[in-house]
Amino acid sequence: MAKHADLSIDFLGFKCENPFFLSSSPVxxxxxxxxxxxxxxxxxxxxxxxxxxxxxxxxxxxxxQRKEATPFISFKNMEQTSDKPYQDNLDMMKKLKEDYPNKxxxxxxxxxxxxxxxxxxxxxxxxxxxxxxxxxxCPQMTYEGMGSDVGANLDLIDTYVKAARRxxxxxxxxxxxxxxxxMEPPAEAAIKAGAQAISTxxxxxxxxxxxxxxxxxxxxxxxxxxxxxxxxKAAKPIALxxxxxxxxxxxxxxxxxxGIGGIxxxxxxxxxxxxxxxxxxxxxxxxxxxxxxxxxxISGLSIYLxxxxxxxxxxxxxxxxxxIIPADDLERDFKVLPQIDYDKCVGCARCxxxxxxxxxxxxxxxxxKRKPTIMEDTCVGCQLCLQVCPVYDCITPGKVLFxxxxxxxxxxxxxxxxDASNKRDIAVGTYEWIR
Amino acid sequence: MSSSIxxxxxxxxxxxxxxxxxxxxxxxxTPFMAMEEASRCLLCxxxxxSEGCPAGTNPGDFIRAIRFKNFKGAAExxxxxxxxxxxxxxxxxxxxxxxxxxxxxxxxxxxxxGRLQRFVTDLEKTTNFQALxxxxxxxxxxxxxGSGPASLSAAATLAMKGYKVTIFEEKEKAGGVLSYGIxxxxxxxxxxxxxxxxxxxxxxxxxxxxxxxxDVTLDALKEQGFKAFFIGAGMQVSAVFDVPGSDLDGVTTxxxxxxxxxxxxxxxxxxxxxxxxGGGDVALDCATTARLLDAEKVxxxxxxxxxxxxxxxxxxxxxxxxxxxxxxxxxxxxxxGEKGKLIAVKAVGTRDxxxxxxxxxxxxxxxxxxxxxxxxxAAGIGLDKRGFVVTGDKGKTSIPGIFVAGDVASGSxxxxxxxxxxxxxxxxxxxxxxxxxxxx
Ligand SMILES: Cc1cc2nc3c(=O)[nH]c(=O)nc-3n(C[C@H](O)[C@H](O)[C@H](O)COP(=O)(O)OP(=O)(O)OC[C@H]3O[C@@H](n4cnc5c(N)ncnc54)[C@H](O)[C@@H]3O)c2cc1C
Ligand SMILES: Cc1cc2nc3c(=O)[nH]c(=O)nc-3n(C[C@H](O)[C@H](O)[C@H](O)COP(=O)(O)O)c2cc1C
Ligand code: SF4
Ligand code: SF4
Ligand code: SF4
Numbered sequence: 001m002a003k004h005a006d007l008s009i010d011f012l013g014f015k016c017e018n019p020f021f022l023s024s025s026p027v028x029x030x031x032x033x034x035x036x037x038x039x040x041x042x043x044x045x046x047x048x049x050x051x052x053x054x055x056x057x058x059x060x061x062x063x064x065q066r067k068e069a070t071p072f073i074s075f076k077n078m079e080q081t082s083d084k085p086y087q088d089n090l091d092m093m094k095k096l097k098e099d100y101p102n103k104x105x106x107x108x109x110x111x112x113x114x115x116x117x118x119x120x121x122x123x124x125x126x127x128x129x130x131x132x133x134x135x136x137x138c139p140q141m142t143y144e145g146m147g148s149d150v151g152a153n154l155d156l157i158d159t160y161v162k163a164a165r166r167x168x169x170x171x172x173x174x175x176x177x178x179x180x181x182x183m184e185p186p187a188e189a190a191i192k193a194g195a196q197a198i199s200t201x202x203x204x205x206x207x208x209x210x211x212x213x214x215x216x217x218x219x220x221x222x223x224x225x226x227x228x229x230x231x232x233k234a235a236k237p238i239a240l241x242x243x244x245x246x247x248x249x250x251x252x253x254x255x256x257x258x259g260i261g262g263i264x265x266x267x268x269x270x271x272x273x274x275x276x277x278x279x280x281x282x283x284x285x286x287x288x289x290x291x292x293x294x295x296x297x298i299s300g301l302s303i304y305l306x307x308x309x310x311x312x313x314x315x316x317x318x319x320x321x322x323x324i325i326p327a328d329d330l331e332r333d334f335k336v337l338p339q340i341d342y343d344k345c346v347g348c349a350r351c352x353x354x355x356x357x358x359x360x361x362x363x364x365x366x367x368x369k370r371k372p373t374i375m376e377d378t379c380v381g382c383q384l385c386l387q388v389c390p391v392y393d394c395i396t397p398g399k400v401l402f403x404x405x406x407x408x409x410x411x412x413x414x415x416x417x418x419d420a421s422n423k424r425d426i427a428v429g430t431y432e433w434i435r
Numbered sequence: 436m437s438s439s440i441x442x443x444x445x446x447x448x449x450x451x452x453x454x455x456x457x458x459x460x461x462x463x464x465t466p467f468m469a470m471e472e473a474s475r476c477l478l479c480x481x482x483x484x485s486e487g488c489p490a491g492t493n494p495g496d497f498i499r500a501i502r503f504k505n506f507k508g509a510a511e512x513x514x515x516x517x518x519x520x521x522x523x524x525x526x527x528x529x530x531x532x533x534x535x536x537x538x539x540x541x542x543x544x545x546x547x548x549g550r551l552q553r554f555v556t557d558l559e560k561t562t563n564f565q566a567l568x569x570x571x572x573x574x575x576x577x578x579x580x581g582s583g584p585a586s587l588s589a590a591a592t593l594a595m596k597g598y599k600v601t602i603f604e605e606k607e608k609a610g611g612v613l614s615y616g617i618x619x620x621x622x623x624x625x626x627x628x629x630x631x632x633x634x635x636x637x638x639x640x641x642x643x644x645x646x647x648x649x650d651v652t653l654d655a656l657k658e659q660g661f662k663a664f665f666i667g668a669g670m671q672v673s674a675v676f677d678v679p680g681s682d683l684d685g686v687t688t689x690x691x692x693x694x695x696x697x698x699x700x701x702x703x704x705x706x707x708x709x710x711x712x713g714g715g716d717v718a719l720d721c722a723t724t725a726r727l728l729d730a731e732k733v734x735x736x737x738x739x740x741x742x743x744x745x746x747x748x749x750x751x752x753x754x755x756x757x758x759x760x761x762x763x764x765x766x767x768x769x770x771x772g773e774k775g776k777l778i779a780v781k782a783v784g785t786r787d788x789x790x791x792x793x794x795x796x797x798x799x800x801x802x803x804x805x806x807x808x809x810x811x812x813a814a815g816i817g818l819d820k821r822g823f824v825v826t827g828d829k830g831k832t833s834i835p836g837i838f839v840a841g842d843v844a845s846g847s848x849x850x851x852x853x854x855x856x857x858x859x860x861x862x863x864x865x866x867x868x869x870x871x872x873x874x875x
Contacts, residue, residue: 001515001566002510002511002565264503265503265504265505266503266505289478290480296503299500299505299511300504300505300507303511391465391467392467393465433466433467434466434506434558434562435507
């Protein structure tokens, strides 16, 4: 075996074997399901959210968004909380903790009112699980004052966290909704009221597609449908920005974050860790591919970290935060010209089309030779061409040109000069793929 | 480099006109292509492709690793199961192993498992990734006779268990058929050398130019402290049959022909009009060698029909696309000479009375191989009547402490991947034998 880094990491005083958890959802809705994930190597589970009464569900309840032939670009669900009797769930959680003492087992609850939150917290604590997640964020609850309504309401957050705190002495994790512009205020409110950590995102209110005969959104439930929660790969960029916001918030320093949203690969997970999550949770990828994908998360991340020389996973958490800065602080005195490797170019002209119609008309196209040429003066260095080129490693960032400073110290648009002594650190997503 | 070939097709890929003998025919995948192909994989539960691989290379798992961007994890899966993963990626008869079993065939055509495997094993080198981390060699000394796939696989398995392994090879280069047989356009020498490096990186020592039984005896090796032996001697003798004119200059055998082309990096006496006798993979390799090295006309004579030919279908179509002529249901009747040199081959129909005469200055017997006399290596060892080492359970021979696998073992399937599998199994057996203190 190659060298693998140790992936263990602390979460609220619990030493987790690795940072990979099931998020609360159908994938974690019974003893048997959770145990199969834990046997596959997972570090722990957030058990499916309990409510004291079983909600009524609709059928069908899912839709998956495709792009070309790729299924599950995103995924929409109209499901609510656990469909199993309350006491059965408590029994299964108890058995999970007994059988897997070294794995992190977390109960998830959603109350209807203060008393309900307090009683559920008490009941879940009695099962012996390690922590409780407070679900403030399900966007498709059919009861007023539940789900994501709570996560957008600072008073309700305060009331319900305090109620749960009265019912339990376990660490509390508030699961926040992304259906909001700024997540810092509700997160701060939850911490102030007595929660110890924040997890996010839950699903994003959305419509994935419409039916062309029945004239409603998908899935169609007897002629009608609803806006409901979106998850999966397309949710990742949104989730990453929320985690980054929380991690950079001065009032939340030292508060552990659990990252959720579109995680399929070890790279996805590593991205959440880099912006400050100390562990990650996932559902949609499991629904699509099964528990086995955690094997590649463990293998991929541990090989990567070993190669990068990280002794402990903690050192990796938040490593990108200092480099994610406000847009107005970015350096804007240079441009990077794309560079075409003509040995690889297949002459499709996709770069030309995109630059013509979506950028700055900076590529000259020789139709005879089927050859694109970048015009250095007109090119602004946006690298759209690099992103659309279908050939691996064909267009890469090339020469860096600097703006000539005018008498005010500002760059003038027309003069660009090379400066060999001045290095710029550039990367664009698609050309460096192997790690 | 050949200039006469304008077209050739393999795996649906139209070859470059300049495709030559030394250059790998099928181009490598880029990461985008690999991901595209891995995305076609259905990610089956208990996948049949994995069951289909004799060596347990586990394509189901490594394709999934590719799909989930765990490229190095994929390399680890391959290398820890099959030390010659990069060789197998190029020469396996997939159509009879993993790809035959692939469930994607139910939709269109199987996943190109071999090309994905090649992508991953190539990446080990470009990223300098060490997939295996052997323990220190503290256990007994074990000797391997021959350095072909069987020995290399057994040696790697034993080194990973902490044994001190030495391979003895009579030739100048290690690798067996990999270095002296298979055409470089399918398996370039640099790949063979790199794969062997994976084995020596585990601490295995290779001593070339030593023929066991001639330059050193088993008894002498025992005195040097070797506690167990593995025979991976392969089949070193080409079969021929009696045809009048066999002593003419220009009549040769597959092993000699291929070895001289390979060792000369393509510079050898190839012949202008070449006739190959046989219908298996070895015959195709001879024909491809001749064609890619600019023989003007290459004809394959096979005594049965195309359907009955044991050759790999993909290679067969590839040969046809290269313009090689195939004459089925013909057998050589006489080699015609002039001043001691071959000038033509006369052949007769095997299913009717057709007669034909082909101008030729080279004729190659590619009708099978057999082992050398293995009793010269291990006196008294049990052989079957064709000279193969009688092989019992898990690579055991009639002599305790001597184990066998690969082509030289009786009843083995004569391919690289089966030899890798045999080597792994025999290695387990050797470990068991030595762990029990040398009792079988
Ligand atoms: C031309 C050709 C093409 C082939 N193509 C394919 C293919 O595409 N795919 C596939 O799967 N299989 C192919 N095969 C079959 C495959 O190569 C063999 O099954 C495989 O190499 C057998 O491995 P081995 O280790 O048993 O023996 P070998 O590869 O034959 O190696 C045996 C080695 O032992 C050495 N040796 C023998 N006796 C002694 C001794 N006394 N002392 C020291 N060294 C000794 C020999 O010099 C040789 O190097 C091909 C075979 C040939 C000949
Ligand atoms: C079908 C389905 C049911 C879910 N049920 C719950 C739930 O009961 N409680 C909860 O906190 N989140 C629930 N979620 C949200 C997920 O836990 C997770 O936050 C979200 O799906 C984003 O992660 P993903 O992209 O990995 O799926 C559900 C998600 C899906 C797809
Ligand atoms: S998009 Fe890439 S391959 Fe196509 S013409 Fe441009 S550089 Fe060449
Ligand atoms: S970087 Fe942008 S502007 Fe420049 S050639 Fe490419 S697409 Fe056009
Ligand atoms: S059998 Fe084919 S489709 Fe199924 S896992 Fe294996 S390679 Fe993929």
